[in-house]
Amino acid sequence: MQPVIQIKNLQKSYAGGFRALKDINLDIDKGEIFALLGPNGAGKTTLISIVCGIVNASEGSVTVDGFDIGTDFRETRSRIGLVPQELTTDAFETVWATVSFSRGLFGKPPNPAHIEKILKQLSLWDKKDSRIMTLSGGMKRRVLIAKALSHEPSILFLDEPTAGVDVELRKDMWNVVRGLQESGVTIILTTHYIEEAEMMADRVGVIRKGEIILVEQKDTLMRKLGEKQLAIHLQAKLDKIPAALKKYDLALSDDGETLVYTYDTAKGRTGITGLLGDLNDAEIRFNDIETSERSLEDIFVNLVHEEKAEDGA
Numbered sequence: 001m002q003p004v005i006q007i008k009n010l011q012k013s014y015a016g017g018f019r020a021l022k023d024i025n026l027d028i029d030k031g032e033i034f035a036l037l038g039p040n041g042a043g044k045t046t047l048i049s050i051v052c053g054i055v056n057a058s059e060g061s062v063t064v065d066g067f068d069i070g071t072d073f074r075e076t077r078s079r080i081g082l083v084p085q086e087l088t089t090d091a092f093e094t095v096w097a098t099v100s101f102s103r104g105l106f107g108k109p110p111n112p113a114h115i116e117k118i119l120k121q122l123s124l125w126d127k128k129d130s131r132i133m134t135l136s137g138g139m140k141r142r143v144l145i146a147k148a149l150s151h152e153p154s155i156l157f158l159d160e161p162t163a164g165v166d167v168e169l170r171k172d173m174w175n176v177v178r179g180l181q182e183s184g185v186t187i188i189l190t191t192h193y194i195e196e197a198e199m200m201a202d203r204v205g206v207i208r209k210g211e212i213i214l215v216e217q218k219d220t221l222m223r224k225l226g227e228k229q230l231a232i233h234l235q236a237k238l239d240k241i242p243a244a245l246k247k248y249d250l251a252l253s254d255d256g257e258t259l260v261y262t263y264d265t266a267k268g269r270t271g272i273t274g275l276l277g278d279l280n281d282a283e284i285r286f287n288d289i290e291t292s293e294r295s296l297e298d299i300f301v302n303l304v305h306e307e308k309a310e311d312g313a
Helices: 044-051 073-078 095-105 112-121 137-149 167-182 194-200 218-225 243-248 272-281 296-311
Strands: 005-013 019-028 033-037 059-064 080-083 155-159 186-190 203-208 211-217 227-234 258-264 286-293
Touching (some): 019 044, 019 211, 073 080, 080 137, 095 112, 112 137, 167 186, 186 194, 227 272, 243 272
Parallel strands (some): 155 186
Antiparallel strands (some): 203 211, 227 258, 227 286
């Protein structure tokens, strides 16, 4: 199956020589949720802006459903909905008017039933006659999503969609995104909330300094790069880790009541059996042990840290 978006050898340079994007190659599959992670200034918004036709690339090509974004701009843009990071809305318009107007911009005929459906999905129906200026930041963010969906796109870009949105609204919006995916919409999101990517994404890409350093199925990534931690809750406090246990690189909690052992799940031998045996030999007794897995955030931070180390940063 041909990817719904194909990005080949994409580059973006600005006057003065700054290279915002460096040789980006990326395929997005139809119907997936793809999360693009990266620190501020990594190139996330620039990449999205090029695909959506807002910024021109310096080199390379992008196709959407097989159509080139340059030569077939209207065709590709009609397939894309974009929710920008900035809260730019028509302050004096009503919710209903601004969403309906966005649909008209794409040459779509009026469809009140569709607009009503979107507003209800986004819990905006009771605000349909309210002026945008009277809404909270979270509600304005929902209006931006409604505007992006007004022309029934098959691809939706969400650039930091839940920035400034409280936890409850964020979870509601995640449910909306899942519903859109179930209806066949392909979703590409950038986010600072890595828990968002962990909960929502099928695949994860990491971008740093304009380069994609990793693209992987989320579950595979967490399985390959994930580490587990074994927390050993002691019967008696320790002041320090005994010399006999130094080889395990243990961490001792501030209260001295817990030893933490980190091990790689990809390795055949975890070292746990040896550790427990050495604890017994050292006459260190424990009440309980528990394991926990690294989160996607831990993996992301480590990836970026490793790249910085390689660059000598």
